[in-house]
Every structure is written in structure tokens, then in C-alpha cells.
Amino acid sequence: MNSVRARLLSTLAGQLGNPHGVLGKGVAFVLNRSNRAAITGAVAAACLAPGGAAADVGFGGGAGLPLLLDRVGAGGVVYGVEISPDMLARARASHRGDLDAGRLRLLEGSLTALPLPDDSLDAAITVNTVYFVPDLAAACAELARVVRPGGRLVIGIGDPGAMAKLPFTSYGFTLRPVPDVIAALEQAGCAVEHRRLAGTPIPHHLLVATPR
Template sequence: MTPIRHRLLSAIAGQLGRPHGLLGPLVARVLNRGNGKAIADAVDAAHVQPGSSAADVGFGGGIGLRLLLDRVGDNGNVHGVEIAEAMLRRARSALRHDVQSGRLRLSEGSLTGLPFPDASLDTVITLNTVYFISDLDAACAELARVLRPGGRVVVGIGDPEVMRRAPFTRFGFTLRPVTDIAAALTKTGLTVEQRRIEDKPMPRYVFVGLRP
């Protein structure tokens, strides 16, 4: 691999993990376009109810926040958690009326350090985020910790075997077997359902965890 190609692929991976700088807005649009169906499916799988409290962890371009706001309605609230300051700024601007009304609350945070009390959320979705964490068990424990009894968490990933073919995933991505993710969620006490979705060009897996 040439040094230029190495730098280019590393830069792409870095932007996908944490959009930033002048490319941040472009990456946000790419994420919304490329992940729109997967995010909509995750919201459906979460069974978000009117008046409930929902969160999108690692919301990226923000399309999931809009979908969750529609589902919880005027009497519910949505939390957006991001490590990328550029994405937080973008969401504050694009959804400022929801932020001002208190329906949307945006916070800096990560899967392994969620800014919520125990048992405070009805639903949590997180897509294409577990690639960028080193401690899967800690992340799954956090997701389970913040769920109320009867709450649901939805974790979405691309098929790891297919993703390995993308050259940029060599840089900063941890592509775990599907069984590892299901096991880590189950270990927290959640009842886990696993689904494979045959999307093109990227098949996906969705894990739905229900807290008893």
C-alpha cells in the first residue's frame, strides 16, 4: 500500500468514527443517506411509544433523532449522545426548535460512558458504533444499565465478513463476530433477538435486547 493510499484510507476511517473539520458536514450527509434505511429499521424494532424517553447513541448525521422525535410525540423526549463535537453542533442547529422546547437533549458521551441515570430510558438505538470501542462488555453493560424494566435496546451493524473487504476498515475498526455481540448483550441480563437483513450492498445484523 502506498503512503498516499494509506493516509487516504486512514482519513476516511477517522471521519466515519468521528466526523470533524471541514469534511464533517459532508460526512454527516453521507451517513444519513447511506444509513437511512438501517436507522429507520432500528427505530421500528425499538417499538418507540408516544410519551416515552428514547436515545440515539452515536447519532452521526442526526436522521435517527428526527425519527425518534416523531415517534415519542409532544409528550416524550429524545436524547442524542455523540463523541463528535461537529455532529453535536450540527444537530443543535438543525433541530434547534426541539432543543429549545426540551424535547431533544444533546450530550457529549460514548457507549462506555452514557450520561444517564440507571433505568432512565425506555428505548436506546445505536448503529455502526461498536466498531469503534475496545470494551464491548462495558458498552453493553451501559446500554442495559440505562434501560427501564420492559425497555429495549437496538444495536445495528454491517455484516462483519462483508465489511472486512472494505480497505478502510483496517484503520481503527474492530469487526467482531456476530456471536460476540449477541453474547455480550445477553451477559447483561437482556433477552436478545438477532436478525439478519439482506440489504445490498451491505447485509446487516440487528440485535434487539429486552430488559425484563
């Protein structure tokens, strides 16, 4: 029984990091529902103006894409960067009009290899993704690379203590103390503001970083 439970939890953890296949469709729905408050908070913290350029890195089920599109308006552009081909296909099917208009651009990539030029964004958000990155410093440096000086990079993470109590996070998650993530952002050349987000199923932290 324990081995069956371990396999189920390991499968779930793997899907959360890279949703795919039939199970991935259900995971996408769950991600959108459970992460919506944190994503909404991250989008608000990004302080985007109409006409801006923004990215949701590791957008998963895609809940952040329409929120960013609303913020940048008709004259702006949103980049959705995702490691999962299935989630990219899902987003393409949901946003054909925005893609045809050039307002949304969907790209395959990861936190440590973003397919974007230096200083190309006014803001970037990534929510509940850094658990799956072995090299946190490289991820923060890459995110800071693509956001212009004075722009905003917002990382949303679940409280490590609360996340550790979930049964699946011992399978492939790296739950780092919040100060470690802040230190990695500062090492990447950012000034960091730490905010706590209320009203989420799991307590969340928003790290609002400004590249210098």
C-alpha cells in the same frame, strides 16, 4: 502511492468514528445516506410508544433523531448522545425548535460513559458504532444500564464479512462476529433477538435486546 492510500483510508476511518472539521460535514452527509435504512429499521424495532423516552447513541449525521422524535411525539423526549462536538453542533443547528421545547436533549458522551441515569429510557438505538469501542462488554453493560427492564436496546451492525471487504475497515475498525455481540448483550443481562435487515447497501444485523 501505497502510503498515500493508507493515509487517506486511515483518515476516512477516523472520520467515520468521530466526524469533525470540514471533512466531517461531508462524512455526516454520507453517514445519513448510507445508514438510513439500518437506522430506520432500528427505530422500528425499538417499538416506541408516544410519550416515551429514547436515545440515539452515536447519532453521527443525525438521521435517527427526527425518526425518534416522530415516534415519541409531543409528550416524549429524545436524547442524542454523541462523542463528536461538531456533530452535536450540527444537530443543535438543525433542531432548535425541538431543543427549545425540551423534546430533544443533546449530550456529549460515549458508548462506555453515557450521561444518563439508570433505567431512564424506554429504548435506545445505536447503529454502526460498536466497531469503534475497544471494550464491547463495557459498552453493552452501559447501554443496558440506561434502558429500563422490559425496554428495548437495538444495536445495528454491518455484516462483518461484508464490512471486511471495504478498504477502510482495516484502519481502526474492530469487526466482531455477530455471536460475540450477542454474548456481550446477554452478559449485560439482556434477552436478545437477532434480526437480519434487508434492503441496505451492506447486509445488516439488528440485535434487539431487552434488559431483564
